[in-house]
Amino acid sequence: MPYHFTIKSQRYVFDDLKTLLAKATPFRSGDALAGLTASSYEERVAAQIALADLPLKTFLNEVVVPYETDEITRLIIEEHDAGAFAPISHFTVGELRDWLLSDAANTNTLEELADGLTPEMVAAVCKLMRNQDLILVAQKCEVVTQFRNTIGLHGNLSTRLQPNHPTDDAKGIAASIVDGLLYGSGDAVIGINPATDSPAAVANLLNMLDGLISKFNIPTQSCVLAHVTTTLQLINQNAPVDLVFQSIGGTEQTNRSFGISLSLLDEVYEAALSLERGTVGDNLMYFETGQGSSLSANAHHGVDQQTCEARAYAVARRYSPMLVNSVVGFIGPEYLYDGKQIIRAALEDHFCAKLLGLPMGVDICYTNHAEADQDDMDSLLTLLGVAGCNFIMGVPGADDIMLNYQSTSFHDALYLRKVLDKKPSPEFEAWLLKQQIMDGDGNRLPIHAEHFLLNEF
Amino acid sequence: MSLYIPKHTTVEQDEWQSLKAFTAARIALGRTGVAIPLKEALQFKLAHAHARDAVYAALQEKELMQALQLFHLPIFSLCSKANGRHEYLQRPDLGRQLSEPSIKQLTGKKPNGDIALILADGLSATAINNHALRLLQLLIPLLQQANFLLTPISIVQQGRVAIGDEIGSLLQAKIALVLIGERPGLSSPDSMGAYITFQPTVGLTDESRNCISNIRPEGLNYHAAAMKIFYFINQSLRLKISGVNLKDEMDLLT
Numbered sequence: 205m206p207y208h209f210t211i212k213s214q215r216y217v218f219d220d221l222k223t224l225l226a227k228a229t230p231f232r233s234g235d236a237l238a239g240l241t242a243s244s245y246e247e248r249v250a251a252q253i254a255l256a257d258l259p260l261k262t263f264l265n266e267v268v269v270p271y272e273t274d275e276i277t278r279l280i281i282e283e284h285d286a287g288a289f290a291p292i293s294h295f296t297v298g299e300l301r302d303w304l305l306s307d308a309a310n311t312n313t314l315e316e317l318a319d320g321l322t323p324e325m326v327a328a329v330c331k332l333m334r335n336q337d338l339i340l341v342a343q344k345c346e347v348v349t350q351f352r353n354t355i356g357l358h359g360n361l362s363t364r365l366q367p368n369h370p371t372d373d374a375k376g377i378a379a380s381i382v383d384g385l386l387y388g389s390g391d392a393v394i395g396i397n398p399a400t401d402s403p404a405a406v407a408n409l410l411n412m413l414d415g416l417i418s419k420f421n422i423p424t425q426s427c428v429l430a431h432v433t434t435t436l437q438l439i440n441q442n443a444p445v446d447l448v449f450q451s452i453g454g455t456e457q458t459n460r461s462f463g464i465s466l467s468l469l470d471e472v473y474e475a476a477l478s479l480e481r482g483t484v485g486d487n488l489m490y491f492e493t494g495q496g497s498s499l500s501a502n503a504h505h506g507v508d509q510q511t512c513e514a515r516a517y518a519v520a521r522r523y524s525p526m527l528v529n530s531v532v533g534f535i536g537p538e539y540l541y542d543g544k545q546i547i548r549a550a551l552e553d554h555f556c557a558k559l560l561g562l563p564m565g566v567d568i569c570y571t572n573h574a575e576a577d578q579d580d581m582d583s584l585l586t587l588l589g590v591a592g593c594n595f596i597m598g599v600p601g602a603d604d605i606m607l608n609y610q611s612t613s614f615h616d617a618l619y620l621r622k623v624l625d626k627k628p629s630p631e632f633e634a635w636l637l638k639q640q641i642m643d644g645d646g647n648r649l650p651i652h653a654e655h656f657l658l659n660e661f
Numbered sequence: 662m663s664l665y666i667p668k669h670t671t672v673e674q675d676e677w678q679s680l681k682a683f684t685a686a687r688i689a690l691g692r693t694g695v696a697i698p699l700k701e702a703l704q705f706k707l708a709h710a711h712a713r714d715a716v717y718a719a720l721q722e723k724e725l726m727q728a729l730q731l732f733h734l735p736i737f738s739l740c741s742k743a744n745g746r747h748e749y750l751q752r753p754d755l756g757r758q759l760s761e762p763s764i765k766q767l768t769g770k771k772p773n774g775d776i777a778l779i780l781a782d783g784l785s786a787t788a789i790n791n792h793a794l795r796l797l798q799l800l801i802p803l804l805q806q807a808n809f810l811l812t813p814i815s816i817v818q819q820g821r822v823a824i825g826d827e828i829g830s831l832l833q834a835k836i837a838l839v840l841i842g843e844r845p846g847l848s849s850p851d852s853m854g855a856y857i858t859f860q861p862t863v864g865l866t867d868e869s870r871n872c873i874s875n876i877r878p879e880g881l882n883y884h885a886a887a888m889k890i891f892y893f894i895n896q897s898l899r900l901k902i903s904g905v906n907l908k909d910e911m912d913l914l915t
Contacts, residue, residue, distance in 0.1 A: 233751045369684055376684035383680065383688035536844075537750045572712035572845045573750055573784050578705075601687020601697070601705060608846030610709075613687075618695035648692065653676040661680060 205266060209254040216250040222268040224258070225324070226508035227251035228331045230548055234496045234509045234539035256298030256332055260289075263324045269505045269515075274456045275466055280322050280518045288320030297328045304329065304341045304559075311346050311358075318561030323454070323514035326556045330510065335548065338555040339591040345558040347594065349526045350485025351446065353423045353631035355392055355594055356563050361626035362595035363617045364527070364565070365390030368606035372399045374412050375661075380600050381416065382657050387614035388642050389598035391632035392527055392565065393447055393490065395427040399606055406430045407443045414444035420639075420657065423631035425482075425526070427490050432464060436472045439479065447490040447526055448476045454493075454515030457503030466519070473523050484631070487526035487563070493517070494531045495549050496539030509539065510549070514556045521562055527595065528562045530554070533570035534609055543580030546570060550584055554593055565595035569611040578602070578610070585612060589620040596620070621646045672698040685848065705847070712845035715785040717746055720818055725780070728794050732801050734778075735813035739763035739828070743819040756821035759828065763817075767831040774812030776804060776894065777834035777861070781820030785842030788853040792877055793840050796853070799887035804894070822856050822870070829861025836894055836903070837861035843874065852877050855886065857893045859903035869904040871897070 207218045218224040226240040228251035235241045242248035264284065271277045292300060303309055330338065348356040355362050367380030377396060384390050394417070396409055406428050413426035425446040428435075432450045439445050450469065451462050459465060469489075476488050498504040498512040507515075513530070520528050530553035533546040540546045550566050557564035568584050570576040585596065602613040620626060627633055627646065636642040639657070640649050651658075675689040690701045697705075726736050742758045743749035749756050759767075778801075780793050804811060812832045817824055822839055829837030839856040846852070853876040858869055871893050876886040892911045897903045 237752065237754070367686070369686070373683070376686070379680040379683040380686045380688055383675075383677065383686075386675070386677070538753050541751060572709065572847070573716045577709065600684075601690055601701065603687050603705065603708075603847050605684075605686050605846075605848060608844065608849070610847070613697065615690070615692060615695055615697045622695055648695065650673065651676055655676075658677055661677075661683075 207254050207258070209250045211246060211250055214246070216247055216254070218251060218254065221262065221266045222505070222507045222511070224251055224255055225268065225328060225331065225511050226506070228255045229508045229510055230331070232509070232539070232545045232549065233537060233541040234499055237538055238499050238504060238509070240506065240508050252332055255328055256296060256301070258297050258328070260295050260297060260300060260325055261293060263322050263328070268324060268507045268511060269455055276454060276456055276459075276515055276518060279466065279522065280324075280515065283319075283518070283522070284322055285319035288317055290320070292317065292320065297325070298332060300325070300329050301332045301337070305337060309341070309344065311344055314345050314559065315561070318559065321560060323518050323556070323560065324511060326559050327511040327514040330514075330552050330556055333555070335551050335587070338551040339587060342555045342558045342591040345592070347558060347561060347563045349487035349563040351425045351482040351487055351526050352484060353391060353629040354484065355526070355629050357630070358592065359627060360629055361589060361593070361617065361621055361624070362392040362565075362629050363389045363598040364392045364595055365394045366397070366597050366599045366604065366611065367394070368397050368604055370399055370606045372405055372409060374408065377409070378412070378416070378660060382660060383600055384598050384614050385422070385657055386641055386651050386655070387598070387618065387648065388628060388636055389614045389617060390422070390424055391629040392595035393425050393427050395429055395447075395449070395490070397429045397607060401430050401434055403434050403437055406434055407438055407441070410438065410443050410445060421635070423635050432468060432472045436475055439472070439475045444481070445476060445479060446481055447488050448472055449490045449492070451492045451497070452516050452519045453497045453501065453503070454512040454519070455498050455503050455505060458498040458501045458512070459519070461501035461503060466522070469519070469523065487524055489523040489525035490527045491520045491525055492529055492531050493520070493553070494535050495553065496535040499539065500535065510552055513553055517557050517560045517562055521560055525563065527565060528557055529565040529567050529595070531567040531569065533574060533576060534567065536571055537574045540574070542575035543577070543583070546574070546576055547580065547584045547587065551587060551591065554588060554591055563594050566593055567597050567611055569597070569609055571609045581610070581612065585616055585620055586623070589624045589626065618646065618648065708847040711850040712847055715787040715842070715845040715850040718786040718790070720782045720786045720816065721790045722816055722818075725790070725794065725816060729797070729814055732797070732814070734811055737766055737813050737815045739766065739815050740818040741820050741824055746819070749819045753821055756819055757823040759824060764831070767828065770832070774810040774832065775835045775898065776809055777812045777815065777825070777829040777832045777837045779815045779817060779825045779828055779837060779839045781817040781822070781824060781839055781841045783820065783822070783841035783854070784844045785851055788842035788851040788877070789840065791851045792853045792883070796840065796876065796883050796886055799883055800890055803887060803891045807895070809894070823865065825856065825858060826861040826865050827863050829858065830863060834861065835859065836897055838890065838894065849875070849877065849880065852880060855890050857890065857897060857903055859897045859901060871903050871907055
């Protein structure tokens with residue numbers, strides 16, 4: 205169905221819902237590359253005004269990717285909770301934006317609403333919001349998950365310790381882990397991107413992590429970010445798998461390019477649950493996403509990259525994950541060109557995921573061919589801290605020597621905890637205090653060469 | 662009221678410097694408050710500056726063309742459809758296509774060669790400026806001794822890997838070998854990649870190629886890289902494939 209809006213004598217017509225959404229999206233290079241952006245500033249605002257007047261019910265009747273050929277669309281429609289949606293079913297997209305910002309929308313009401321919202325509704329309202337709106341609403345959401353500790357409580361900020369090494373050298377990885385732990389990092393997960401996906405190599409890393417966590421009695425969980433098929437094979441061989449990782453996208457075809465489907469994810473999820481390795485909870489999936497993956501896989505169906513990204517969250521929430529994060533600036537400047545676009549996209553991703561009920565973190569990052577630097581990352585880090593982001597990455601000196609990009613350092617997390625008075629996960633904080641690594645105010649204590657974590661070497 | 666200002670540094674060193682022996686990661690950086698000490702922060706900035714300069718570096722075309730004379734092969738100077746670096750970075754599709762004048766240069770030539778040698782700036786012209794010639798000095802004699810015929814050498818500005826498909830196809834080569842600057846990392850601003858594509862044709866994607874990455878003295882050195890490329894070219898011509906189905910079994914031979 206076409207949508208339109210007239211400004212003075214210029215009548216703008218948008219052929220269908222996906223076109224309206226795309227044209228209403230704040231500018232980014234990936235949508236331009238896909239040929240989906242508004243052709244003028246005026247057309248973009250015309251699309252936003254038309255979108256503001258669109259009844260939310262429209263999203264239940266008009267899909268952006270065909271129902272018949274896309275299992276994510278079917279998932280979104282079939283899992284939609286009409287009861288949760290009922291209180292806002294009379295809203296337009298614009299009215300939803302105003303309501304979200306009102307005091308009537310609080311932590312409880314937003315939690316109850318989550319299953320009544322579809323990714324496209326959330327993507328749509330996001331396009332009408334300024335950065336401060338995205339921050340304010342996200343901050344109201346609280347999404348708490350548990351495995352061996354508790355992540356996402358208001359007032360907490362956690363980190364994934366990311367100790368990558370270009371050749372998966374066990375000692376090299378352990379050196380980065382110890383460095384991170386001694387800087388208070390690693391409560392969300394200790395997660396390695398393996399340089400090779402071979403099952404034997406991944407099993408070695410899993411055993412090494414399991415050994416470290418047991419030996420030092422660390423209240424955290426491990427993950428080796430291999431493909432789910434590799435992890436599934438290792439679960440069946442009784443390898444010590446805590447969290448199951450997978451990259452996911454927002455269309456069936458994108459996921460096919462990642463070598464996955466919902467049925468495969470179902471299978472690995474059930475297999476991992478059967479291991480019963482969590483102590484305080486059983487959230488155990490870990491998903492990474494990022495705007496641009498559908499375009500990169502030639503699988504976007506004419507849908508803008510931010511909407512495709514939000515659709516990936518429908519996949520994620522099917523599995524009550526422990527952690528989800530967008531790898532926002534990793535994909536490169538042809539999708540998000542500069543610091544401004546990366547910052548906007550990260551705030552969008554965090555907002556959309558939180559509103560849909562996901563434990564969202566962000567890999568605050570950039571590559572060397574993007575127009576961005578540490579100052580941009582500092583801005584984004586601070587904004588996401590204010591927005592209540594569940595976790596960020598902890599990479600030694602912000603420099604990932606395996607993946608060749610820049611993320612956030614152990615020090616960055618301490619900065620954010622300090623300026624915003626945030627704490628690590630409570631179980632992990634108790635461990636840091638006990639090991640005399642941090643004090644109760646979040647200050648690093650002096651660490652002597654005899655500290656027992658250093659005995660590992 | 663008195664203000665305490667220490668006479669010496671406020672930087673606290675980490676006691677685990679010895680762990681640096683196990684990894685090139687930036688560990689044991691120390692701290693002042695919760696911040697990274699300035700010395701380390703400036704080292705990081707310098708590494709980023711090198712990477713940024715590499716992204717915006719230009720091919721030293723004149724010097725390259727002069728130096729490449731020693732191979733006695735014709736040389737084409739080509740460019741893609743991307744106008745300048747900003748467009749190149751945002752439009753990878755344009756970096757994969759030859760400009761009209763470049764197509765004209767190659768059309769109607771009567772090449773007879775097995776292997777099209779292509780040098781493209783990619784994301785680090787510095788990599789090509791530093792390493793292409795020295796790699797070719799080892800590789801070209803190997804190819805000539807094996808009686809392979811080489812087409813003219815193409816030097817491409819604002820090029821992506823897939824531009825080799827169009828060049829190789831216009832030159833009717835059996836194999837396109839693209840040497841290209843890789844995305845710079847903080848510790849590797851001049852890493853060069855080599856891509857081998859059998860029967861280059863417009864429209865091929867990455868699974869049709871074999872890639873040899875991280876060519877630079879601190880990574881895969883010139884000799885090892887030349888041997889590896891030579892191996893892949895031999896195997897590719899023999900089996901008439903390239904890409905995911907052409908496995909690297911070189912180590913099994915030695």
